Amino acid sequence: MHVWDLTAGRAAGVLGGAPEPAGDRVTIALDTEWGRISAQRGARLALATCGPRALALVGPTGVARKPVQVWDVLAGRRIGRLDCDGLLALAAGRCDGRPTAITCGLDGSIRIWDLLRLGETGWLTPHPGGTTAVAITELGGQAHAVTGGYDEMVRVWDLGTRSVVEEFRVPEWVRGLSVSSRGTILVMYGGSVAAFTTRGPAV
Numbered sequence: 001m002h003v004w005d006l007t008a009g010r011a012a013g014v015l016g017g018a019p020e021p022a023g024d025r026v027t028i029a030l031d032t033e034w035g036r037i038s039a040q041r042g043a044r045l046a047l048a049t050c051g052p053r054a055l056a057l058v059g060p061t062g063v064a065r066k067p068v069q070v071w072d073v074l075a076g077r078r079i080g081r082l083d084c085d086g087l088l089a090l091a092a093g094r095c096d097g098r099p100t101a102i103t104c105g106l107d108g109s110i111r112i113w114d115l116l117r118l119g120e121t122g123w124l125t126p127h128p129g130g131t132t133a134v135a136i137t138e139l140g141g142q143a144h145a146v147t148g149g150y151d152e153m154v155r156v157w158d159l160g161t162r163s164v165v166e167e168f169r170v171p172e173w174v175r176g177l178s179v180s181s182r183g184t185i186l187v188m189y190g191g192s193v194a195a196f197t198t199r200g201p202a203v
Contacts (some may be wrong), residue, residue, distance in 0.1 A: 023045070038079070046090050048100070050072075053074060053075075057069070058071065071085070093143070098114055100112060100114060102134050110126050127149025131147050132150060133148040137181055144156060152173055166198055
């Protein structure tokens, strides 16, 4: 896994080693001191911090009734699971000061999870046809999520009110997205990447 300096536009180092095939599974080396976490091929991976702990979330994509596994990275052990019905997209971050995950399931659901108690705390309205990408960020000191789907729409959500605060349209379904705390959203669709800037929360 390569680490990049985005300001300089060059590689800044390597984290862990290359994936090692093992039958129908792939071992992902997060760090040589932390050990290894096993994940299925085609899995989604997200990382959340909880005080001194790092929580890794791993879930197979496109497989019904397969949960997202939650690992304590430093301890090198699995501590629980999120029982979503299959997985299309996964994100982790913080909401109200607590480590939070969002899963986008094969059943169309967008579920919000508290990673301290490993329980579901709410949901967002899904994109018609399925939600294919999700990210969590903080805008103006408030927790927000950004989702994209097969409906060619990108939505910005206030996680406090569970409401849409902004929408953008792209020419094709959303393959991936990333968002910064300054409100810049990068959206991948087809063979292109579009950049949007959010208005941010009202003051």
